[in-house]
Amino acid sequence: MQKVHTLRPAVRAVLFDLDNTLVHRNQSISRYASRFVDDFAHSLASVSPDTVAWLVNRQDNGGYLPSDSPFPTVRAAIAHSLVLDLPWRQIIQQEEIATHWANCFPECTVEMEGADALCDRLVALGMRIGIVSNGAEKSRLATVERLSFRDRLSSVLSSERAGVRKPNAAIFQAAARQLGVANDECVYVGDHPINDIAGALSAGMGAIWLEGFHPWPGEVSVNVPSVTSLSQVLDFVVEISARVTRGPSARAFSATTIRTPTGPSNEQ
Numbered sequence: 001m002q003k004v005h006t007l008r009p010a011v012r013a014v015l016f017d018l019d020n021t022l023v024h025r026n027q028s029i030s031r032y033a034s035r036f037v038d039d040f041a042h043s044l045a046s047v048s049p050d051t052v053a054w055l056v057n058r059q060d061n062g063g064y065l066p067s068d069s070p071f072p073t074v075r076a077a078i079a080h081s082l083v084l085d086l087p088w089r090q091i092i093q094q095e096e097i098a099t100h101w102a103n104c105f106p107e108c109t110v111e112m113e114g115a116d117a118l119c120d121r122l123v124a125l126g127m128r129i130g131i132v133s134n135g136a137e138k139s140r141l142a143t144v145e146r147l148s149f150r151d152r153l154s155s156v157l158s159s160e161r162a163g164v165r166k167p168n169a170a171i172f173q174a175a176a177r178q179l180g181v182a183n184d185e186c187v188y189v190g191d192h193p194i195n196d197i198a199g200a201l202s203a204g205m206g207a208i209w210l211e212g213f214h215p216w217p218g219e220v221s222v223n224v225p226s227v228t229s230l231s232q233v234l235d236f237v238v239e240i241s242a243r244v245t246r247g248p249s250a251r252a253f254s255a256t257t258i259r260t261p262t263g264p265s266n267e268q
Helices: 025-039 049-063 074-085 094-104 115-124 137-144 169-179 193-202 230-241
Strands: 013-016 128-133 153-158 186-190 206-210 224-227
Touching: 013 169, 025 049, 025 094, 049 074, 074 094, 115 128, 115 230, 128 137, 128 169, 137 153, 153 169, 169 186, 169 193, 186 193, 186 230, 193 206, 206 230, 224 230
Parallel strands: 013 128, 013 186, 128 153, 186 206, 206 224
Antiparallel strands: none
């Protein structure tokens, strides 16, 4: 029998990260790799989609450039690798690959399992839901356009449009204003311990960490719930709304782990 939830008014909105939270980025990359092999079959020697996916994932890092990357964006890093490391029959320009990625990767979006059902339940409970994502406005909106639950989203805020990127508290606060709720009436769900969880906490929001994509750092001290699938999020939203702390599934953060990086957004 399905559990029936009743929310207190403490939480009025749930905000989500996009990649590896509402969208499964690795599965989307696998779908893109098949598209890539088909679209460039005339220029490529024999190559499998698995090889293309491996090369993309090697550079992608869940949508985040390594701090020591020589490239300005994830898109540029991926294009460079695909041009350099694939067996081309003819000369291919890096810009052609970068444009293909920008235009076609959003079309290959794969929703995270349970995302549609979770959004349905949250809206049914009177929640407003939105997205806060680092990256270019065009790519964020193009990805959201492929989501089956896009009509249930009240707000989509990219770092490009906000002029600041996660984990800066300002982008979370701007998203709360868009939803017409106070910061402490929001819960944020994301996969990245620093950009998502630490950032949301610094903005005065509740936070839920989706495990499995980025490791939790060692220096920790403020309890937050952790889940392994989106199907577990609703119970924690209810508990946070009731201001109940669940100890066994908690992780912690020290204030010193929150960093505000400078430079352009690279999650593209």
